[in-house]
Each structure stands twice: as structure tokens, then as C-alpha cells.
Amino acid sequence: MKDIPKHSFEEEFRKAFEEAEATPSPKLWAQIDADLANKEASQYKRKLYIYKLRVAAAAVIAFGFLGIWVLSSQFSGSSLADLPQQTNGSQSNTQTGNAPADGSVPETGTDTPALAQNSSTRSAENSPESASTESNHDNVLAGKNKLAGENNKQTQQSNRSRIAGNGSNISATAPEALALSSETEKVRKSANQPVKEKSMINPTTPAIAKNTNKAKSVAKEPATVLPAAPATKNQITEEEKNIALLPETTTTSPITPAANTPVATRTDFSQTGPAAGNFSAYTFSHINRQVEHLEDNMNLQAPSVRVKPNPNVYIEEEKEVEGGKSVSRWAVGLSFAPSQFNPNIQVNPQASASLSHVRNSYFNTAAPVSTGNTIQPNAVVGKELENAQSVNLSYNVGMNVNYALSKKFSLQSGLLYLYNQSQITTDNYLQNISNQEKYPEFMALIQPAASNSNNLQLYSDPLPASAPTMDAALQNITDRYATSYPGVTEVMVYNMYQYLSIPLSLHYKLIDKKVSTHVGAGVAADVFMKNTIGNPEENITNQEFNRNNNGPYRKMGFSGLVSAKVKYKISSRYSVYVEPSYRTALTPFTNSLIVSSRPNAFGIGTGFQYRF
Amino acid sequence: MQFSEEELINGCIKGDRLMQKMLYERFCKRMLAVCLRYSKAQQEAEDILQESFIKIFDHIKTFRRECPLEQWIKRIVINTALKHNRSKLYMYPALDIEDLEKPVDENITLSDFHYKELLEMIQQLAPRYQIVFNLYAIEGFQHKEIAQMLGITEGTSKSQFARARALLQQMIIEKKRVNYERYT
Numbered sequence: 001m002k003d004i005p006k007h008s009f010e011e012e013f014r015k016a017f018e019e020a021e022a023t024p025s026p027k028l029w030a031q032i033d034a035d036l037a038n039k040e041a042s043q044y045k046r047k048l049y050i051y052k053l054r055v056a057a058a059a060v061i062a063f064g065f066l067g068i069w070v071l072s073s074q075f076s077g078s079s080l081a082d083l084p085q086q087t088n089g090s091q092s093n094t095q096t097g098n099a100p101a102d103g104s105v106p107e108t109g110t111d112t113p114a115l116a117q118n119s120s121t122r123s124a125e126n127s128p129e130s131a132s133t134e135s136n137h138d139n140v141l142a143g144k145n146k147l148a149g150e151n152n153k154q155t156q157q158s159n160r161s162r163i164a165g166n167g168s169n170i171s172a173t174a175p176e177a178l179a180l181s182s183e184t185e186k187v188r189k190s191a192n193q194p195v196k197e198k199s200m201i202n203p204t205t206p207a208i209a210k211n212t213n214k215a216k217s218v219a220k221e222p223a224t225v226l227p228a229a230p231a232t233k234n235q236i237t238e239e240e241k242n243i244a245l246l247p248e249t250t251t252t253s254p255i256t257p258a259a260n261t262p263v264a265t266r267t268d269f270s271q272t273g274p275a276a277g278n279f280s281a282y283t284f285s286h287i288n289r290q291v292e293h294l295e296d297n298m299n300l301q302a303p304s305v306r307v308k309p310n311p312n313v314y315i316e317e318e319k320e321v322e323g324g325k326s327v328s329r330w331a332v333g334l335s336f337a338p339s340q341f342n343p344n345i346q347v348n349p350q351a352s353a354s355l356s357h358v359r360n361s362y363f364n365t366a367a368p369v370s371t372g373n374t375i376q377p378n379a380v381v382g383k384e385l386e387n388a389q390s391v392n393l394s395y396n397v398g399m400n401v402n403y404a405l406s407k408k409f410s411l412q413s414g415l416l417y418l419y420n421q422s423q424i425t426t427d428n429y430l431q432n433i434s435n436q437e438k439y440p441e442f443m444a445l446i447q448p449a450a451s452n453s454n455n456l457q458l459y460s461d462p463l464p465a466s467a468p469t470m471d472a473a474l475q476n477i478t479d480r481y482a483t484s485y486p487g488v489t490e491v492m493v494y495n496m497y498q499y500l501s502i503p504l505s506l507h508y509k510l511i512d513k514k515v516s517t518h519v520g521a522g523v524a525a526d527v528f529m530k531n532t533i534g535n536p537e538e539n540i541t542n543q544e545f546n547r548n549n550n551g552p553y554r555k556m557g558f559s560g561l562v563s564a565k566v567k568y569k570i571s572s573r574y575s576v577y578v579e580p581s582y583r584t585a586l587t588p589f590t591n592s593l594i595v596s597s598r599p600n601a602f603g604i605g606t607g608f609q610y611r612f
Numbered sequence: 613m614q615f616s617e618e619e620l621i622n623g624c625i626k627g628d629r630l631m632q633k634m635l636y637e638r639f640c641k642r643m644l645a646v647c648l649r650y651s652k653a654q655q656e657a658e659d660i661l662q663e664s665f666i667k668i669f670d671h672i673k674t675f676r677r678e679c680p681l682e683q684w685i686k687r688i689v690i691n692t693a694l695k696h697n698r699s700k701l702y703m704y705p706a707l708d709i710e711d712l713e714k715p716v717d718e719n720i721t722l723s724d725f726h727y728k729e730l731l732e733m734i735q736q737l738a739p740r741y742q743i744v745f746n747l748y749a750i751e752g753f754q755h756k757e758i759a760q761m762l763g764i765t766e767g768t769s770k771s772q773f774a775r776a777r778a779l780l781q782q783m784i785i786e787k788k789r790v791n792y793e794r795y796t
Contacts, residue, residue: 009777010749012722013730017750020727021641022648028658029636032665036632039666 052510056517060564063580064604327572328612329404333414337581339603341394341420343495344585346596394420394601396501402609410507412520418499420601423492438540440493443533446552446595491538497599498529505561518565524583526557552592559583559599567609579605617681624672632669639682640665643689645727649746650693652735664692690751694761697739720784724791733783741776748773 400414426440505522531553534542545551563581570576584600615623615634623631640661647657647664667688675684722730734742747753747761748769755769762769 009720009722009781012720013749013780014752016722016725016727016730017645017649020645020731022644022654022657024640024644024658024661025654028640028662029633032636032662033629033633035662035666036629036669039670040627 049511049513052517056510056564056566059519060566060580063562063564063582066582331402331404331609331611333400333402333577333607333609334398335400335414335416335579335605335607336397337395337579337603337605339394339396339420339601341422341497341599341601343420343422343497343597343599346598348594348596394418394422394603396603396605398501400503400607400609402507407512408509410509410518411504412507412522413502413504416501416503416524418497418501418526420497420499420599422495422497424495425490425492438491438538440491440540442493443543446533446592491540492535493533493538493540494535496532498531500527500529501525501559502527503561505563507565514569516567516569518567520561520563520565522561523586524559524561526559526589528553528555528557528589552590552595553597554587554589554591557589558586560586563605573611575609575611577605577607577609579607581605621672621675621677621681624669635668636665639685642682643685645731646686646689647693648731649734649750650690650697650743652739656696660693660696661689663696664689667692690747694743697743698762720781722784724788725784729787733780733787736783737776737779740772741779744769744772745776745780749777 396416396418398414398416400412400416402410402412404410424440424442426442501524503522503524505520507518507520510517510519528547530544530546531551532542532544534540536542545553547555561581561583563579565577565579567575567577580603582600582602585598588596588598590597615631620631620635620638624635643664644657644661647660648654651657651660664685668685671688675681734745737745743762744758747758748755753761755766755773758764758769758773759766
């Protein structure tokens with residue numbers, strides 16, 4: 001700045017304005033205050049936006065890990081180590097796997113002498129003609145046994161390689177004893193019979209025949225085995241007690257219920273009680289009904305409340321303005337989601353045992369088996385089903401419709417085609433000697449009738465059409481297998497489920513920017529189309545279950561959905577999104593008492609959306 | 613309660629609304645007078661003042677205490693006023709310094725005038741004259757500084773100042789004549 005000469009024209013002006021003051025209007029500070037507040041709010045919003053973005057990113061990551069964890073835990077949850085808790089027969093399976101062939105295992109108890117007698121009896125019963133007619137074929141296959149025994153995997157050797165290692169010296173008693181002991185214990189347990197503590201069963205001692213007979217006789221008693229009624233009833237009784245307390249507690253309150261207040265009784269549950277699987281849902285609804293009844297009888301009325309209109313509620317126009325364009329609340333989209341699918345199959349061991357007791361009794365009383373010991377107890381079959389894993393690509397594809405309820409909430413529905421694949425690895429199958437076709441044993445659990453017919457076809461194949469009874473046919477064939485069955489290797493059996501799904505979900509928008517984030521939850525009605533089980537490459541003929549052939553699958557199931565979506569707005573109308581989602585069955589997808597499937601899937605969907 | 617400048621500054625840095633209000637109240641009158649010199653009306657001046665104080669509160673954490681607080685605030689107010697008037701600066705053709713009329717009277721005294729009368733005269737000037745005159749005569753900037761601030765040449769600044777000065781002198785003489793006639 002320059003030095004202004006004193007008394008100049010400019011100096012005069014400067015002096016005149018030196019102490020100049022003017023009073024602003026009183027509202028000026030209010031305006032400044034409001035401006036500052038707005039600025040702080042926008043800064044807060046910016047911070048909140050960053051925070052929400054971080055939370056959304058964390059949620060997406062956490063959700064992904066959760067999905068992976070859930071799936072992996074379900075797979076690992078049905079590992080061999082957990083099997084004893086899952087199926088009654090798993091214990092016997094372990095024993096089978098650990099039992100040495102040389103009979104060095106501790107003795108089993110008082111039943112020891114019996115098996116020898118039974119074995120000899122069975123040998124006597126076998127007709128010599130059938131043995132001789134099969135002898136040539138058996139000799140060829142006996143050679144295969146050795147090769148197969150060498151080729152078996154290390155993991156299988158605990159059970160089978162010992163048997164295979166015996167080569168032509170295979171004795172029917174060893175595997176027989178293993179299979180029988182397993183089956184016997186399982187059936188015993190299922191029949192709630194007291195069992196003596198046995199750590200191992202000596203395979204060389206014919207101990208189990210009695211047990212087998214016993215088991216057979218027990219298994220033939222349908223009332224002792226079929227559905228788990230006692231357990232269910234016990235549960236109901238506990239719930240029942242809780243419900244029965246309801247009216248008593250209300251009597252202590254100032255409001256006295258009417259005299260005819262309904263009280264939940266034992267008969268309410270015992271007569272109309274649901275299946276065990278639906279029990280909790282049933283119980284809750286039942287409790288709700290009881291409470292509603294109670295309230296009705298007490299003539300309780302809600303106090304009248306004056307509802308004031310909330311001035312802060314944002315009422316939208318039918319059309320919204322975005323980016324200067326008027327857009328509708330409606331939007332449509334296309335989506336594709338690769339997913340990891342887990343059929344989550346659970347096998348009811350008791351029902352399984354009861355259903356297959358007849359067939360199992362054939363196996364147990366017969367004299368199986370040679371290399372591979374295909375005829376295993378049901379526990380193994382159940383294990384294989386529960387170990388069903390998804391390794392192939394599953395996906396869903398379809399269109400969705402979105403309706404914006406407000407700035408934050410929207411409803412989404414649509415139509416999706418679900419193609420879910422899982423695979424079951426099994427070495428537990430029967431093989432038709434003549435055409436090499438394989439029949440996985442677990443099919444007996446999925447569709448018993450079909451499996452039985454397969455077995456009949458298989459076993460009766462070399463017999464005349466007038467083969468007298470199923471018993472005779474099975475007996476005959478199992479004896480034939482004693483010297484002729486080829487080695488067993490693992491096979492993959494594919495399940496290809498196809499569903500049409502109609503989801504309905506509510507979405508909440510966390511961040512409303514060019515990149516927006518949403519979370520959503522809802523339900524889906526999944527309409528069963530078909531499931532194809534098989535693997536033609538492994539000589540397992542595809543078997544198709546659809547809506548018409550009375551398969552084990554429900555025609556409709558319901559699933560719960562949760563998802564997190566990150567959407568990028570290309571323009572006011574077009575957007576693309578990525579949506580990790582998890583769906584799990586709310587209801588069983590099978591109507592079988594033996595096999596229950598509550599599938600779940602974790603997928604990462606991508607989609608394109610157009611807003612009208 | 614009277615707060616020191618330091619307390620006000622620290623309070624404003626923390627975003628204390630009370631301190632901000634105190635600071636505003638301490639300087640608003642003098643700053644409004646400044647704004648009035650750069651504007652044509654009270655409302656416009658208040659707009660400038662409002663915008664200035666928002667900037668002041670936003671940037672007070674950058675105040676390095678190398679000069680008095682009032683000077684720093686005044687500089688922000690002037691900058692805001694210049695920004696506010698920037699669009700008006702080129703509305704009129706610039707005159708060469710040689711084209712200027714000779715001063716009417718170099719011995720004019722202003723002691724008879726209240727500042728509000730002088731303010732009215734300044735507000736009657738064209739915006740570019742008003743701004744250059746304010747910056748040179750009252751704020752004490754050099755023409756070179758003014759040229760940089762306004763993005764004009766130094767010569768333009770000088771010519772506009774000379775023109776403004778001459779116009780004001782004419783207005784003052786006219787005002788004196790009217791007052792003289794009124795009282796005689």
C-alpha cells in the first residue's frame with residue numbers, strides 16, 4: 001500500500017470512512033446461522049455417506065464370507081466324524097471300517113456261537129445247480145476282484161481292501177459279519193431295544209446271526225420303527241406345559257379372563273399335532289391363536305389412539321424426477337446369478353431303516369459279498385446323501401419387477417429359472433453284470449419303489465421269468481455275488497434340479513447416489529419342475545423326477561432370501577447392479593419321510609435394470 | 613461477557629456457534645460499511661456480508677495471526693465484494709489517462725460531509741469506478757495491485773480511478789453548491 005499524502009482528496013475520504021459503521025438487519029445473523037447449519041449438515045452427510053459406504057462394503061464382504069462359511073460348515077458338518085450324531089447306523093459303519101479281517105477284535109458277547117450255525121444252514125440251503133451254472137462267470141470275475149482290490153483308493157482300504165486282499169480266499173463270514181453287525185445294532189437302536197455295550201464285533205465268530213434274526217424280527221414289526229412319534233410327543237408335552245401356564249398367569253393380573261378361556265390341552269396337540277419338522281412353526285402359530293382367543297374372551301380392547309398425520313412423511317408423486325427426467329416408480333430388470341447350491345439333505349435314520357428293512361434283511365441274511373462290499377447298511381447310504389456337494393455351476397436367470405414404495409423402500413418380484421446342480425459321490429451301488437449299469441443304493445431312499453424295482457430287475461435278470469419270490473431271487477443273486485462281484489470304485493451321481501421361482505422381497509436403500517447400495521429380504525415360492533439324477537458316463541442311467549411322476553419332491557417350496565445390492569446408475573433410467581444373495585429353504589422341498597431336503601444357495605447376481 | 617480475539621478465534625475454529633455469533637457481532641457493523649462502499653444498496657451489501665462471514669467461519673482455522681483479525685476479515689470482505697462485482701467491471705469501456713478531464717478543484721475539503729453522504733456519492737459511481745476508487749483511495753492499494761486483483765491493466769486502473777475521482781469532485785462541488793443555496 002502506498003503512503004497517502006495528508007490532506008489530499010483521497011485522505012479526506014479515507015478518514016471519513018475510517019470509523020464508518022452500519023447496522024445490518026437483525027435477520028442477517030439468522031441467515032448466516034442457517035447457512036452454517038446447512039454446511040455442517042452437508043459435511044455430516046458426506047461423512048455419513050462415507051460411513052455408509054464402508055458399512056455397505058463391510059456388509060457385502062461379511063455377507064459373502066457368511067455365505068461361504070455357512071456352505072462350508074454344512075458340508076463339513078456332515079463329515080464322517082459327525083456321523084454318529086446324525087444317523088443311528090453310523091456307529092456300526094465305523095465299526096465296519098475298523099474291523100480287521102483276521103478276527104483279532106475283542107469278542108462280542110454271548111451270541112458268539114450262533115453265526116456258524118446260521119452260515120452252515122444257509123450253505124445247505126443254497127442249491128448246487130445255481131452255483132454250478134455261475135461257476136465259469138465267477139472264475140473270470142474272481143480275477144477282476146484282485147485287480148479291483150489293488151486299484152481301490154487308500155481311503156477305501158480300511159473296509160474293502162482287507163476284504164479284497166484276501167483274493168480268492170474271500171470268506172463270506174468276514175464281510176457278512178461286518179454288515180450284519182452294523183445293521184443289527186442299527187436296527188436294535190431304531191427299535192429302542194437294550195443293547196449290550198460292544199466295542200467291536202469279531203468278524204470270524206458267527207455271532208450276529210442271532211442278532212440278525214432278532215433284528216429281522218424286530219424290523220418286521222412296523223409299529224416299532226415307523227415315524228418317530230414318541231420323540232415328537234415328548235416335545236409337544238414340553239411346549240404344552242408352557243402353553244398351559246398362560247391362563248394361570250393371566251389370573252394373577254388385574255384383568256380376569258372369562259371363565260371359558262380356552263386352555264391348551266394335551267389332546268389339542270396329540271390329535272392335530274404336526275410332523276416333527278414343522279413343529280416349531282406350528283407351536284408358534286398355535287400359541288398365537290391361544291393368546292388371541294384369550295384376548296377375545298377377556299374383551300380386551302385397544303385404547304383409541306388419535307393418529308396425527310406426520311408432517312415429515314414424504315409423500316411421493318407417482319412420478320419422480322431424477323436427473324431432470326420424470327421417471328416412474330416401476331422398473332424392470334434382467335438378472336443372472338451363478339451360485340453354489342447345497343441340497344442340504346437329511347436322512348431320517350429310523351424311517352430309513354423301517355422302509356428298507358425288508359431289503360436289508362435280505363442282505364443281512366444272505367452271504368454277501370466280495371470285493372467292495374456294496375451292500376452296506378443304510379447309514380452309509382444316508383451319509384452319502386448328506387454329503388451331497390455342489391461342485392458344478394448352478395445358476396438362476398430371470399427377470400424382475402421393482403416398485404419404489406418411497407425414496408428408501410422398494411418391493412421386488414419377478415420370475416426366475418433356477419438350475420441347481422449337486423453331486424453325490426458314492427461307492428455304494430449295485431451293478432448289473434450283464435449290461436454294467438449301476439444302481440446307487442441311495443436311490444432306494446429317494447424313491448423306494450423305483451429302487452426296489454431296479455433291484456428286482458437286477459437280481460432277477462438271470463432267473464427265469466417265473467422266479468417264485470423276491471426272497472428267492474435275492475438270495476440267489478447275493479450268493480452269486482459272493483464269488484463274482486467286480487471291484488467297486490467311486491462314482492459321481494449328478495442331481496440337476498430345475499425350479500421356477502417367484503420371489504417377493506423388500507429392499508431398503510442405504511445410500512442413494514450414483515452408486516447406491518441396498519439390502520433386501522423376502523421370500524420366494526419355488527415351483528419344482530424336475531430333477532434328473534444320474535450320470536450316463538458312469539453307466540448310471542438318468543432318472544427323471546418331475547411334477548407328474550409322483551417323485552419325492554414337493555411341487556412347491558418356500559425359501560427365505562436375503563441380499564445386498566450395489567447398483568450403478570448409468571443414467572436416470574438405466575442401471576447395472578451386483579447382488580450377492582443367500583437363499584435357504586423355509587419348508588422342506590421333499591415330501592418324503594425318509595429324506596428331507598432344505599436346500600440353500602449362495603450366489604452373486606449381476607443384472608441390468610430399466611426404470612420407466 | 614467480552615471475549616478476547618483469541619478466544620473468539622479458537623471458539624470459531626471449534627465451530628462454537630456462540631463464538632461465531634460474538635465474532636459476527638463484533639465486526640458486522642464495520643464490515644457492512646465496507647460492503648456498502650462496494651455495493652449499490654443495503655440489501656446487496658448484506659448479501660456480500662453474509663457470504664463473507666460464511667467464508668470467514670469456514671477459513672478461520674487458516675488465520676495465521678500475522679495481522680490483526682479485523683484486517684484479515686476486511687480483506688475477505690473486500691475479496692467477496694470484488695467477486696460479487698466482477699461481472700460488472702467490464703460493462704463500460706475504459707478511458708485512456710490522457711482523455712481525462714482536468715480536476716475541477718484540488719482543494720476540496722470533505723469535513724462538512726457525513727460519511728453517509730460520501731457513501732451515497734460513491735454508490736452513484738459506475739461499478740468499476742466505484743471499486744477502483746475504493747481500492748485506491750480508501751483501502752490504499754497501488755494501481756499495480758489493483759490491476760492484479762481485478763485482472764486489468766495498471767493504466768486502466770489509473771484511468772478509472774482518475775475518472776472516479778473527477779466525478780466525485782464534481783458531485784461534491786455540486787452538493788456544496790446546493791447546500792450553500794439552501795442555507796443562504
